[in-house]
Amino acid sequence: MAKKKTIRTIPQERTPMLEQDPRARAKNFEEVSYGYRLQDAMREAERCLLCPDQPCIAGCPVGIDIPSFIEKIGKKDLRGAYDVITATSLLPAICGRVCPQENQCEGVCTVGESLEAVAIGRLERFVGDAAIAEGWANIPYIEPNGFKVGIVGSGPAGIACAADMAKAGCDVTVFEAFHQPGGVLRYGIPDFRLPNEVIDAEIGKLVGLGVRFECNTLVGRLFTIEQMIGEMGFSAVFVGTGAGYPTMLGIPGDSLNGVLSANELLTRCNLMRAKEFPNYDTPLPIGKRVAVIGSGNTAMDAMRVSLRLGSEKVYCIYRRSKAEAPARAEEVHHAEEEGVEFHWLTNPVAVLDDGKGGVRGMTCIKMELGEPDDSGRRRPVPVEGSEFDFECDVIVYAIGTNANPIMGQTSKLKLNKWGYIATDEHLATSVAGVFAGGDIVTGAATVIEAMGAGRRAAASMKAYLGIRDSNLPYVVPDESGILFGIPLRERNFARVRVA
Amino acid sequence: MSNFEIVAREDFSDVTYLLEVRHPLMAKAARPGQFVIVMSHEHGERIPLTIADFDQVKGTITLVIQAVGKTTREMQQVCKLGTTLYAIVGPMGVPSPISHAKKVVCVGGGLGVAPMFPQARAFKESGAYVIGVVGFRNKDLVFWEDKFRACCDEFIICTDDGSAGIKGLVTEGIRQAIEKHPDIDEVVAIGPPVMMKGCAEATRAHKIKTMVSLNPLMVDGTGMCGGCRVKIGDEVKFACVDGPDFDGHLVDFDDLMTRLRRYTKEERMALDHWEQSCRLQKEIDAAAQAALLAR
Ligand SMILES: Cc1cc2nc3c(=O)[nH]c(=O)nc-3n(C[C@H](O)[C@H](O)[C@H](O)COP(=O)(O)OP(=O)(O)OC[C@H]3O[C@@H](n4cnc5c(N)ncnc54)[C@H](O)[C@@H]3O)c2cc1C
Ligand SMILES: Cc1cc2nc3c(=O)[nH]c(=O)nc-3n(C[C@H](O)[C@H](O)[C@H](O)COP(=O)(O)OP(=O)(O)OC[C@H]3O[C@@H](n4cnc5c(N)ncnc54)[C@H](O)[C@@H]3O)c2cc1C
Ligand code: FES
Numbered sequence: 001m002a003k004k005k006t007i008r009t010i011p012q013e014r015t016p017m018l019e020q021d022p023r024a025r026a027k028n029f030e031e032v033s034y035g036y037r038l039q040d041a042m043r044e045a046e047r048c049l050l051c052p053d054q055p056c057i058a059g060c061p062v063g064i065d066i067p068s069f070i071e072k073i074g075k076k077d078l079r080g081a082y083d084v085i086t087a088t089s090l091l092p093a094i095c096g097r098v099c100p101q102e103n104q105c106e107g108v109c110t111v112g113e114s115l116e117a118v119a120i121g122r123l124e125r126f127v128g129d130a131a132i133a134e135g136w137a138n139i140p141y142i143e144p145n146g147f148k149v150g151i152v153g154s155g156p157a158g159i160a161c162a163a164d165m166a167k168a169g170c171d172v173t174v175f176e177a178f179h180q181p182g183g184v185l186r187y188g189i190p191d192f193r194l195p196n197e198v199i200d201a202e203i204g205k206l207v208g209l210g211v212r213f214e215c216n217t218l219v220g221r222l223f224t225i226e227q228m229i230g231e232m233g234f235s236a237v238f239v240g241t242g243a244g245y246p247t248m249l250g251i252p253g254d255s256l257n258g259v260l261s262a263n264e265l266l267t268r269c270n271l272m273r274a275k276e277f278p279n280y281d282t283p284l285p286i287g288k289r290v291a292v293i294g295s296g297n298t299a300m301d302a303m304r305v306s307l308r309l310g311s312e313k314v315y316c317i318y319r320r321s322k323a324e325a326p327a328r329a330e331e332v333h334h335a336e337e338e339g340v341e342f343h344w345l346t347n348p349v350a351v352l353d354d355g356k357g358g359v360r361g362m363t364c365i366k367m368e369l370g371e372p373d374d375s376g377r378r379r380p381v382p383v384e385g386s387e388f389d390f391e392c393d394v395i396v397y398a399i400g401t402n403a404n405p406i407m408g409q410t411s412k413l414k415l416n417k418w419g420y421i422a423t424d425e426h427l428a429t430s431v432a433g434v435f436a437g438g439d440i441v442t443g444a445a446t447v448i449e450a451m452g453a454g455r456r457a458a459a460s461m462k463a464y465l466g467i468r469d470s471n472l473p474y475v476v477p478d479e480s481g482i483l484f485g486i487p488l489r490e491r492n493f494a495r496v497r498v499a
Numbered sequence: 500m501s502n503f504e505i506v507a508r509e510d511f512s513d514v515t516y517l518l519e520v521r522h523p524l525m526a527k528a529a530r531p532g533q534f535v536i537v538m539s540h541e542h543g544e545r546i547p548l549t550i551a552d553f554d555q556v557k558g559t560i561t562l563v564i565q566a567v568g569k570t571t572r573e574m575q576q577v578c579k580l581g582t583t584l585y586a587i588v589g590p591m592g593v594p595s596p597i598s599h600a601k602k603v604v605c606v607g608g609g610l611g612v613a614p615m616f617p618q619a620r621a622f623k624e625s626g627a628y629v630i631g632v633v634g635f636r637n638k639d640l641v642f643w644e645d646k647f648r649a650c651c652d653e654f655i656i657c658t659d660d661g662s663a664g665i666k667g668l669v670t671e672g673i674r675q676a677i678e679k680h681p682d683i684d685e686v687v688a689i690g691p692p693v694m695m696k697g698c699a700e701a702t703r704a705h706k707i708k709t710m711v712s713l714n715p716l717m718v719d720g721t722g723m724c725g726g727c728r729v730k731i732g733d734e735v736k737f738a739c740v741d742g743p744d745f746d747g748h749l750v751d752f753d754d755l756m757t758r759l760r761r762y763t764k765e766e767r768m769a770l771d772h773w774e775q776s777c778r779l780q781k782e783i784d785a786a787a788q789a790a791l792l793a794r
Contacts, residue, residue, distance in 0.1 A: 177721050179538060179586040187723075216588040218721065222528050244723040248735055255730060255754055257761040264724035272545070272718070278772040281544035281570055282718075283765030357757035397725075404722050405740050409593065 005049050007114055014116040015044040022337040026307045029191045029275065032334060036126040038076075045074040047111060048118045055108040056120060061452045064088050066105055066120055073123060081127045082136055090163050090451060091156070091202045093132055094185060096125025097194050098297075099448045100328045132201040137208055145169035147465050150234040152219045155183020156447045157240030157438025159206060160454030161461075166209040168458075168467055170235075174206075175217040178271065183242055185447070187271040188263065188298065190305050193331075220410035229433045236433045236461045239413070239421060240454060243439035244404035248397060249293065253351025258285060258359035262292070262302040262398035269305050287394025289313040291362055293348055294398035295325035300332060302396045303340045314340045315392065319347040319367050319380045345369070345380065349387060351395060361391040401444050418443065426460040427453065435461055503584040506559055511642035514566045515610060517551075518578055523558030525550075525590060531617035532595025532712060532744055535560070536720045538586040539574050546570050547717045547739075549614035549689075550590060563613030563642075569769040591720045592743045595710070597621045600684035602628045604676050605651070606669050606698055608690025609635060612643055614712060615689045616650075622687075623650040630680070631655065632672035634690070638662035669694060670701045683707055688747065692756050699747035709747035713738045715758055730754045 018034040019025075025032055036044065048070040056066040065084050072081035085092045101107070101121035109117035131137075147170045151158045154176040166172045180186055182199045207213070219225065219241075228234045246261035248254050265284070268274040274284035290306040292299050295318035303314045316335070318325060321344045325332055336342065345367040354360035366386035369378035403419030414422045414430035420443060421436040423429050429436050437453030439445055462468065507519035525535070534549045552561035566572040578584070595618050603622050607615035612633045623629050631651035635641050636659045648654045655672040656664030665671060669690070677683060686709045688698035695711040702709045715727040715738050722740035729738050730751035736742060 177588060178719065179588070187719075216586050218588050218591060221533075221590050222524055222588075242723075244721065245737070245740075246723070246725045248725065248728070250735075254735070255728065255758065257758060261725040264718060264726045267718055267724050273542070277765065278769045280542045281769055283762045283769065285761070357760065406722065409740075 005046075007049065007111065010047045010049065010111070010115075011043055012115055014047070014119050015040045015122075017119075017122050022334075022339070025192065026304070026338040027310075029308055031195055032192050035129055036122055041073050041123055041126045042076065044119050044123055045070045047115075048074075049110055051110045053110060055110060056105040056118075059105040059108040061104065061446075061448045062088050062455065064105075064124075069127065070118070070120070070123060073127065078127060078130045079134075079136060082131045085124065085127055089448075090160050090455075091128070091447075092124050093128025093198045094156075094194060094202055095448050095451070096121050096123070096128050097198075098185075098189060098328075098446075099124075100446060102329045104448070129198075132198065137205050142167060142210065143169050144171065145467055147171065147235040147467065148173075148233055149461065150175065150228045150232070150237045151240065152225070152237065153177075153183060153240040153242060153438070153440075154181035154203075154213065154215075155240055155242050155438060155450060156185065157242075157440075157450040157454040157457075158183070158238065159203070160451040161238045161240065161435075161437070161458045162211045162454075163206055163209060164455055164458035165238075165461060166206070166211050168462055170465075170467075172210070173212045173214055175219050176213065176215045177218045179215050180271065181213050181215060183240075187267045188301065190266065190270055190301050192304070192308070193301070218406070220406045225407070225411040225413065225431065225434055229431070234433075235465055236435065238454070238457050238461065239407060239429070239434065239436040239440060240438040240450070241404055241407060241440045243401040243444045245402040246397065247400045247402055249348060249399065251348060251350050253353060253359070256351055256353060256359050257357050258287070258393055259351055259395045259397070260285065262294070262298045262396050263401070265302050265396055266298070266305060269309070275305075275309060284309065285394050287311050287392065289315070289392040290394045290396060291315045291317055291348075291390075291392040292396045292398055293317045294400070295320070295327060295332075296398060296400075297327045297331055299396075299398035300327045300335050302398050303335050304331075304338060306394070306396070307338055307340070311394070313392075315390075316340055316342045317346050317348060317362075317364060318342070318344055320377065321345055321369065324377050347380070347382065348395075352389065354393075359393050359395055361389055362395060363387055363389050401439075403443070404440065407440070426463075427457040428460060428464070433464065435464075503587045505578055505580060505582050505584070506557075508578065508580050511563075512640050514575075515640070515642065516564055516566070516575055516578075517613075518562045518564065518574075519559045520562065520584065520587060521559050522587065525560050525587075526553045526555050526558045529553040529560055529590040530594030531597065531621045532614075533590035533592050534614075534720075534743065535562070535587050535589030536591065536717065537562070537574075537584055539570065539578065540585045543585065544570050545586075545718060545720070547591075547714070547720060549712070551613035551616055553617070561613075563610060565610045568766050569773050572770070573773060588720070591739060593741070595621070595687070595712075595744050597625055598685060598708075599625070600627055600708075602630070602680060602683050602685075604630045604632055604673060604683055604686045606632045606673060606686060606688040606690070607634070607647070608669050608688070608694040609640070611688075611690030611694070612647060615687070616643060616647055618687055618689075619647065620650045623652075628652050630676050630683075632657065632669050632676060634658070634669035634672065634694070635663070636660070668697065670697045673698060673701045677702070677705055677707070685710065686747075687711075692752050692759070695747060695750075696752035699750065699752075703748055710744050711747040711750060712743045713745060713750065713755060714743065715755060716761060729758075 069081040069084040106117040149170040151174040272282035273280040274282040350363045352361045366383040367380040370381040373379040416422045435457040437457045438450035509517040566575045605619040630653040634657040720739040727738040732749040
């Protein structure tokens with residue numbers, strides 16, 4: 001038996017992940033990080049103490065059994081690691097890339113108390129990518145139960161709910177307003193952080209589970225939620241339509257050409273491929289000097305996209321300090337490396353007109369941190385007389401979103417006071433048979449939380465429909481190609497379908 | 500949803516054409532004032548177009564399109580009978596509130612005649628006295644005259660050069676209507692922003708409620724990007740989910756017109772790029788033809 005690991009025997013430094021050189025990558029849309037190679041992953045797996053407390057599991061919004069998957073990586077059993085992750089999470093290749101691990105699993109890691117935390121996110125991504133490369137998919141035997149389930153929105157919340165309902169044997173259809181599925185994963189998060197192939201692969205798995213995707217379908221307007229559970233014959237419906245409706249600052253000059261939301265910039269660039277204009281028809285404003293207001297993931301994406309589109313200068317304007325920036329730490333770090341100029345404790349006061357309907361610059365004011373506010377963060381207050389002007393020609397607002405009004409306009413679903421869909425603790429809405437989760441319930445949050453909500457809603461839906469999962473084990477073909485003593489090639493498992 | 504087949508096409512002039520698209524669900528759901536977003540092919544732009552008519556029996560919706568730039572000109576060439584559109588989503592927007600007005604003036608300017616039609620018909624069906632006012636640059640551009648007239652109690656046609664109906668802009672038609680009928684409850688106007696602005700000005704002094712349908716640039720049409728924002732009084736609204744119909748007396752039309760010019764340079768580029776490739780294609784075809792003949 002191997003000796004027990006201690007904090008002193010494990011590799012002290014976190015295993016670095018190969019990345020494109022910042023100066024080169026700031027000019028292309030290729031993925032920034034190449035991901036771990038097997039030897040990197042095994043070395044990093046070595047760093048996990050397999051401590052008895054397992055704080056990381058509690059730190060994960062969906063409770064992935066992190067120590068066991070890491071242990072399996074250490075034993076080179078990648079398929080085993082994949083099976084552990086997919087027992088609770090659906091999209092490891094995506095979550096490994098975009099989760100804010102420093103606030104979740106890695107934030108509470110025991111190793112992290114004295115050294116750098118184990119790179120759980122990178123290991124998860126490594127396993128997810130291996131699964132895509134190898135074409136693994138855990139497709140259980142599914143016995144149809146005759147229930148028809150409708151999912152509105154194909155973001156992470158909708159996808160997660162769809163997968164669970166399909167595995168339970170329901171006939172699942174996902175309706176999406178855009179012409180391609182994926183939600184924010186597709187239109188918001190850029191290719192260099194999350195390549196389209198990864199999204200396609202993960203969605204492909206759902207199709208493998210028998211889930212149907214109906215794009216170009218604006219639910220509420222083409223048909224209503226009430227019609228779905230009524231004349232269209234859906235036994236239950238999940239609403240995961242995301243947050244949407246970007247906030248504008250409400251300062252003078254807001255409506256000038258050259259001022260746009262990060263959502264608009266990113267949708268044009270990612271979904272509509274404006275970066276390949278004019279080979280794709282959708283245009284995009286490309287500023288010489290771009291100021292992005294805000295400091296969340298959306299803001300970081302807008303800045304880094306602007307750099308790649310060829311803007312000479314990209315500024316980040318944020319009214320609080322770096323410590324309060326809500327983006328993933330890695331994204332802020334990447335943006336800094338790529339040459340974004342950060343102006344912390346700075347708030348816009350007015351957008352300046354160039355006299356032709358465009359933007360000439362912006363007036364900002366310096367801020368300082370005062371007393372803590374309700375969120376516990378110190379409230380930024382303006383420093384009197386510290387206004388200053390600077391030049392820019394494109395201004396991108398990434399200061400959050402409000403609730404999308406379409407569901408409220410077209411259904412009887414009760415909304416809360418902010419306009420988001422009101423649910424009980426089981427994610428049931430005010431309309432029987434209709435459940436909701438993700439950003440449309442909580443306001444803008446994270447991919448993994450949206451997925452977690454989709455799964456919780458699925459559990460409630462199953463209870464509502466009175467169905468239980470067929471508790472059959474996933475098919476785990478081992479190296480020999482023999483399962484339960486029967487060669488896989490010749491097998492004819494009555495109840496098991498191998499992917 | 501896919502496979503949106505074009506089941507009829509009609510050309511009204513060398514710049515205006517009609518497409519009838521099969522989409523039974525949409526035909527059932529559509530209401531006056533709503534629009535769709537169309538992508539003609541995978542590399543295309545998402546462009547908003549008003550639903551000019553819908554037929555639940557045939558399961559089709561009708562679009563009337565003016566070829567103004569790259570996408571609409573390309574569609575004019577490629578959207579033939581039997582072809583399909585890559586994507587079409589809708590019906591989008593809040594349906595026009597067909598009020599209980601007893602007497603309304605329905606104004607359509609140029610292409611705006613088409614999107615105005617379903618509203619005029621709805622007012623007629625709800626029992627209102629409908630005065631139609633339509634305007635075109637000249638007689639050759641007139642379309643849907645009979646169709647529109649059929650749902651109006653009175654019908655005024657205006658042309659810039661007087662080649663049909665009265666000579667003058669639609670605002671002249673509105674003036675005449677107001678003069679004759681002191682009891683008009685509502686005016687509804689659709690057309691280019693300048694025209695709608697003119698209509699709103701023409702009715703302001705008379706305090707007649709005036710609704711207009713705004714057409715800012717759009718991307719998603721689901722309220723997610725804010726590209727379609729318009730100024731209505733002191734408020735900022737997103738035309739795709741809060742509109743497209745707004746109170747004309749509150750709309751900041753100058754802001755709308757400025758914002759419509761956002762991508763003038765890129766639109767020009769797209770058009771040039773496309774025309775260039777059309778020319779190349781023609782040359783290639785001609786060369787191939789010549790080679791074939793030479794053999
Ligand atoms: C630019 C950007 C970067 C981000 N980066 C990160 C990150 O790094 N890490 C992280 O954890 N989180 C990140 N987030 C947040 C995260 O993406 C969201 O919290 C998450 O995607 C929410 O998932 P959802 O399923 O609730 O909604 P969405 O992903 O928003 O999906 C909703 C879908 O529903 C569709 N829809 C809406 N209305 C209708 C309708 N009426 N009918 C049919 N379909 C409809 C929409 O088109 C959309 O596709 C980022 C967000 C943005 C915008
Ligand atoms: C709610 C709504 C309903 C509409 N209904 C119709 C309709 O029924 N029939 C129709 O032909 N057009 C309609 N439009 C306008 C149509 O969407 C544009 O003409 C089209 O997007 C132009 O695309 P393009 O690539 O051919 O031209 P571009 O090269 O993009 O533009 C060429 C010119 O058209 C102007 N333009 C571009 N987009 C718009 C726009 N959204 N609205 C007005 N002008 C624009 C530009 O300012 C430019 O001057 C509607 C627009 C909206 C927002
Ligand atoms: S078109 Fe994007 S919000 Fe209206």
